[in-house]
Amino acid sequence: MASEQNHLYMNPGQDKTSYARNSTLQKTEQDRMKPLIEDAITALCRVAAPQSMAIMDLGCSSGPNALTLTSATVDAIHRHCMKYAQTAPEICLFLNDLPYNDFNTVAKSLAEFKHCHDRSSHHVIVAGMIPGSFYERLVTSGSVHFVCSSYSLHWLSKAPEELAKRKIPMYDSDEHSRLLNSEIVANAYARQFRKDFTLFLSLRAEELVLGGRLVFSLLGRCSSNPASVCTQAWKLVAIALNDMALRVSLAYIE
Amino acid sequence: MASEQNHLYMNPGQDKTSYARNSTLQKTEQDRMKPLIEDAITALCRVAAPQSMAIMDLGCSSGPNALTLTSATVDAIHRHCMKYAQTAPEICLFLNDLPYNDFNTVAKSLAEFKHCHDRSSHHVIVAGMIPGSFYERLVTSGSVHFVCSSYSLHWLSKAPEELAKRKIPMYDSDEHSRLLNSEIVANAYARQFRKDFTLFLSLRAEELVLGGRLVFSLLGRCSSNPASVCTQAWKLVAIALNDMALRVSLAYIE
Numbered sequence: 001m002a003s004e005q006n007h008l009y010m011n012p013g014q015d016k017t018s019y020a021r022n023s024t025l026q027k028t029e030q031d032r033m034k035p036l037i038e039d040a041i042t043a044l045c046r047v048a049a050p051q052s053m054a055i056m057d058l059g060c061s062s063g064p065n066a067l068t069l070t071s072a073t074v075d076a077i078h079r080h081c082m083k084y085a086q087t088a089p090e091i092c093l094f095l096n097d098l099p100y101n102d103f104n105t106v107a108k109s110l111a112e113f114k115h116c117h118d119r120s121s122h123h124v125i126v127a128g129m130i131p132g133s134f135y136e137r138l139v140t141s142g143s144v145h146f147v148c149s150s151y152s153l154h155w156l157s158k159a160p161e162e163l164a165k166r167k168i169p170m171y172d173s174d175e176h177s178r179l180l181n182s183e184i185v186a187n188a189y190a191r192q193f194r195k196d197f198t199l200f201l202s203l204r205a206e207e208l209v210l211g212g213r214l215v216f217s218l219l220g221r222c223s224s225n226p227a228s229v230c231t232q233a234w235k236l237v238a239i240a241l242n243d244m245a246l247r248v249s250l251a252y253i254e
Numbered sequence: 255m256a257s258e259q260n261h262l263y264m265n266p267g268q269d270k271t272s273y274a275r276n277s278t279l280q281k282t283e284q285d286r287m288k289p290l291i292e293d294a295i296t297a298l299c300r301v302a303a304p305q306s307m308a309i310m311d312l313g314c315s316s317g318p319n320a321l322t323l324t325s326a327t328v329d330a331i332h333r334h335c336m337k338y339a340q341t342a343p344e345i346c347l348f349l350n351d352l353p354y355n356d357f358n359t360v361a362k363s364l365a366e367f368k369h370c371h372d373r374s375s376h377h378v379i380v381a382g383m384i385p386g387s388f389y390e391r392l393v394t395s396g397s398v399h400f401v402c403s404s405y406s407l408h409w410l411s412k413a414p415e416e417l418a419k420r421k422i423p424m425y426d427s428d429e430h431s432r433l434l435n436s437e438i439v440a441n442a443y444a445r446q447f448r449k450d451f452t453l454f455l456s457l458r459a460e461e462l463v464l465g466g467r468l469v470f471s472l473l474g475r476c477s478s479n480p481a482s483v484c485t486q487a488w489k490l491v492a493i494a495l496n497d498m499a500l501r502v503s504l505a506y507i508e
Binding site: 051052054099107111114126127129131137 | 305306308344345346348353354355356357358360361362364365368378380381382383384385386391392393394395397
């Protein structure tokens with residue numbers, strides 16, 4: 001795993017710049033995924049729920065959203081089993097993010113979740129945290145029944161090497177160079193995404209049980225023309241990110 | 255899980271009072287366990303190593319010792335497979351401790367371990383952290399092949415309730431009361447240990463695969479007479495711990 005990737009993480013803690021207090025957009029997207037999760041669980045447990053089920057959320061981060069998807073999955077399983085009078089399976093939750101994620105906070109959230117669950121139900125729920133990149137193997141072959149991920153797959157494994165080699169920044173502050181290179185940049189990132197996403201799918205295919213399900217959400221746009229949607233806000237983000245990236249590169253060189 | 259138990263953890267960080275810099279004794283004991291681990295792995299893989307193996311360390315804490323036992327187990331598996339020309343299994347490591355353990359440090363140690371391993375071997379090794387008490391279920395039924403634990407099982411699930419009810423402290427600073435109650439205290443702790451250990455074994459029996467192995471080390475003494483071994487050092491610890499416990503109790507009451 002590239003060491004730079006290892007060190008990425010959302011702002012920890014609870015203060016006003018923390019991810020925990022700046023993730024309403026992500027929460028909205030997670031809520032939109034709930035019907036898809038419900039459908040996937042119905043399909044998985046159609047005949048009978050397996051004796052035990054492993055559920056994995058990729059890119060859980062920390063804070064109030066960390067358990068939203070896995071908790072929704074647990075609810076969907078229990079609702080399904082109750083509706084069809086099936087025996088509820090033992091459930092194992094895996095929460096994944098990069099190694100520098102705030103796992104101490106996730107551990108406390110899990111303890112709280114299990115404590116609340118144990119008081120209201122006798123079903124076995126166990127939980128673990130898996131530090132690592134989802135562009136690597138995270139669990140053993142055929143050991144997970146359901147994988148979900150919300151707003152995480154836009155994080156690539158690395159910036160396209162071809163741009164680094166040609167010293168073309170993701171966002172050039174010089175407008176002339178930016179327009180000149182815009183197609184090269186867009187294509188390089190598209191290729192990197194295709195490569196990463198193909199790897200992601202092949203890794204999950206190894207990890208999922210036969211008939212397992214994968215549900216994820218991802219930002220995207222229908223047209224290949226960046227100007228086809230409002231990009232003004234993203235320009236500001238791009239300028240800031242590019243500036244930060246340049247400072248880090250300079251710090252490495254110094 | 256009792257909330258007080260949830261909040262127990264070793265001193266995090268790297269400074270001179272940290273667990274990481276005060277755990278030489280624990281390291282020595284872990285090293286003494288290595289031949290036992292080797293034997294257990296030989297027995298587990300006698301005919302053929304399973305396709306994938308899950309290994310769990312209970313009470314891993316954080317710092318340099320956190321991965322010693324699981325790392326020794328990985329080495330033992332690979333040595334065995336090489337010796338008998340068996341296909342090495344995919345290995346899943348689970349590191350467990352209470353939810354307030356410093357899992358952020360453990361996650362970084364795991365990333366480092368996996369990085370070193372990936373450079374030297376093509377075998378699949380994945381790893382997770384399981385926050386929770388080993389007096390509760392930690393993984394799903396029949397999902398773990400090997401469980402190890404070093405110097406952790408002396409941590410009981412709670413202080414004996416009968417002593418709390420009778421307001422008898424673990425160590426009474428008044429010598430007369432202490433001598434008067436010493437047998438009551440020793441018996442109460444022995445009963446609590448028996449209860450906890452029985453629960454521990456029944457939980458692990460559910461979690462281990464058929465033929466799975468459990469190796470652990472535990473402080474003990476051959477005689478039932480506390481004075482039969484040097485207890486002077488422990489007296490000092492007992493006084494300090496009892497004083498701390500009283501302060502916490504008072505803080506709760508206030």
